[in-house]
Amino acid sequence: MKGVEVSLRxxxxxxxxxxxxxxxxxMVFPRSIAEVCEIFSVERRAGVTVQTLGAGSNLLVxxxxxxxxxxxxxxxxxxxxxxxxxxxIAEAGVMLPRLAVLCALSNLSGxxxxxxxxxxxxxxxxxxxxxxxRRIGDxxxxxxxxxxxxxxxxVEAQAxxxxxxxxxxxxxxxVVRAGFxxxxxxxxxxxxxxxxxxxxxxxxxxxxxxxxxxxxxxxxGGESAGALLDRAGMRGExxxxxxxxxxxxxxxxxxxxxxxxxxxxxxxxxxxxxEEQFGVxxxxxxxxxxxxxx
Numbered sequence: 268m269k270g271v272e273v274s275l276r277x278x279x280x281x282x283x284x285x286x287x288x289x290x291x292x293x294m295v296f297p298r299s300i301a302e303v304c305e306i307f308s309v310e311r312r313a314g315v316t317v318q319t320l321g322a323g324s325n326l327l328v329x330x331x332x333x334x335x336x337x338x339x340x341x342x343x344x345x346x347x348x349x350x351x352x353x354x355x356i357a358e359a360g361v362m363l364p365r366l367a368v369l370c371a372l373s374n375l376s377g378x379x380x381x382x383x384x385x386x387x388x389x390x391x392x393x394x395x396x397x398x399x400x401r402r403i404g405d406x407x408x409x410x411x412x413x414x415x416x417x418x419x420x421x422v423e424a425q426a427x428x429x430x431x432x433x434x435x436x437x438x439x440x441x442v443v444r445a446g447f448x449x450x451x452x453x454x455x456x457x458x459x460x461x462x463x464x465x466x467x468x469x470x471x472x473x474x475x476x477x478x479x480x481x482x483x484x485x486x487x488g489g490e491s492a493g494a495l496l497d498r499a500g501m502r503g504e505x506x507x508x509x510x511x512x513x514x515x516x517x518x519x520x521x522x523x524x525x526x527x528x529x530x531x532x533x534x535x536x537x538x539x540x541x542e543e544q545f546g547v548x549x550x551x552x553x554x555x556x557x558x559x560x561x
Contacts, residue, residue: 268305271298271306272297272342272343273293274294276291277290279333282323283323283327283479284322284385285326285478285479287328287530288327288328288332288527289328289329289330289557290332291336292334292335293337294337294339295337296339296342297340297344298343300344300358303340303413304417304418304419307413307414307415307416308416311415315336316335318335319337321390322362322386322390324384324479324480325480325554326555327554327555328557329527329555329556329558333556333557338441339360340359340389341360344359344443345361346361347366347369349369349373353449354447354448355446356446356447357388358388359387359389359443359445360387360388362385363403364383374453375449375451375457376449377405377449381397381403385480392410393442394433395434398464402429407424408424408446408448409423409445409446410442411443413440414439420440431484471514471515472514472515473512476512476518478520480552481518482519482534482553483534483549483552484550484551486550492541493518495541495549496517496541499537499541499544499545501516506529506530506533507525508522508523508524508525509521509522509526509529511533511537519534527557538551
């Protein structure tokens with residue numbers, strides 16, 4: 268993989284929003300989709316596992332780190348192309364707040380409710396990220412995926428299943444680029460909507476804290492995970508430097524030196540408390556990489 272940017276023993280805590288995690292055996296930063304294809308092809312032949320990382324905003328990495336190769340899209344795969352007719356192409360490493368601003372400048376509307384999510388296009392598509400009634404899957408026309416063999420596939424939106432905080436693609440691999448269709452808007456109105464949604468987020472969420480966002484998915488029907496955790500007495504509870512936010516009980520934060528083990532212990536405590544008191548078994552929303560033991 269001549270010319271590909273590589274970092275050995277990269278500290279994954281520096282690449283996740285919660286600031287936790289051991290080292291990656293090797294981390295690569297492709298500058299193009301062609302390089303992504305090459306990386307998967309070469310590593311497949313070598314028998315090396317490849318995991319894809321965006322902004323690390325919904326990720327908990329083991330304190331022992333991960334083996335194999337971590338492919339980071341955020342650093343270089345950040346091109347956005349406006350085609351006209353409300354169609355936009357964005358690479359996987361584009362941050363959602365940046366995409367929202369670029370859409371506003373181009374008089375395009377639709378992304379405003381999710382404009383404050385601190386994730387990349389690729390990560391958002393994998394999880395069908397959403398907020399305030401809008402999910403990224405609502406805006407997609409097609410997605411391009413590089414499979415484990417290094418082959419690039421374009422998948423139309425109709426062939427993709429978008430669920431609550433999960434997406435099922437007909438091809439397994441790394442999301443590298445997607446096409447979106449937005450609505451016509453006006454710059455001033457779109458920017459005002461972005462401001463309003465972000466202000467709502469600031470008042471209810473622990474803005475700019477070290478966090479991976481919500482620890483648990485909201486159960487179908489009934490109360491939200493945050494409300495259940497709050498009523499179970501978990502608001503402000505902590506393990507080491509990991510703690511549930513005083514502002515929103517489903518946000519798990521890192522005061523500075525929290526470990527993945529601290530986070531797991533606290534999540535288990537919260538899950539057990541809710542199950543014992545209300546008979547509801549919460550499902551983790553965060554993805555976990557590495558060995559967390561029994």
